[in-house]
Amino acid sequence: MREMIDPERVLIRDSTDIVRARAVARQVANQIGFTLADQTRLATAVSELTRNIVQYAGEGVCEIADASGEEEIRLRIIVEDNGPGIDDIDRAMKDGYSTGGGLGVGLPGTRRLMDDFAIESSPGCTRVSIALVRRRV
């Protein structure tokens, strides 16, 4: 039987937590068997989403879970906060749109890095779920 890795929850409050969250993502990805390139994609995605929490929501949670099956390895990450929410998600997903003086590439860039990307947001709850999936070799 394959051993599943327990989900990790990282609380996000300030920018030191961003570093911690991406280290955890990288480590779990490594344990599951993702390549270095994929570990870097995941760490970068986690960095973007958790920084958005610190910048726009204040605090939140990053949950990193092994969701692998028999045929594939899958790392699923949910980044969630109870901040003000995003009023126009379509606009937030556009390249170059930023209300914080950033490059405006965090959300659209993360979508391009990942295989699965879903975002839902309302005042008081923003939740982004991402996943990277690879066939077992």
Add this chain to the structure above:
Amino acid sequence: MIIPILRLGKILLTSIQQELTDADVLQLQSDLLRKVSEIEALGVIIDITALEVVDSFMARVINDTAGMARLLGAEIVICGVQPYVAMSLVEMGRDLIGADCVFNLDQGLKLLEARIAVRGDAILSLEGDEYARNDRP
């Protein structure tokens, strides 16, 4: 955390040896610019060999720092971008890094020397502090 900034004549060299928090990155940016202005540095090399993640925030700070250093009068090069970092950066968005990049310090120094020579306002000496200015009519 204090990141050392080394001085080679009129060139400043800084090597990021571990993952940095946002506060560390901004601290380094202001330390570096202060040093550039203090010694009227002609060139700056930032070595990011040890960085396993460069996200959009880091990319923006690198670009901004390069632009600011240029405003003061210094050339800037980035060295040691890791292959997986390059992959993630380009997948997230093209042209996220606007500064010039080289493989290693040696090439970085050569590029800066060439740049500075083309500018022709100063002759670079790596040995010490002395440098000669070409007096313009």
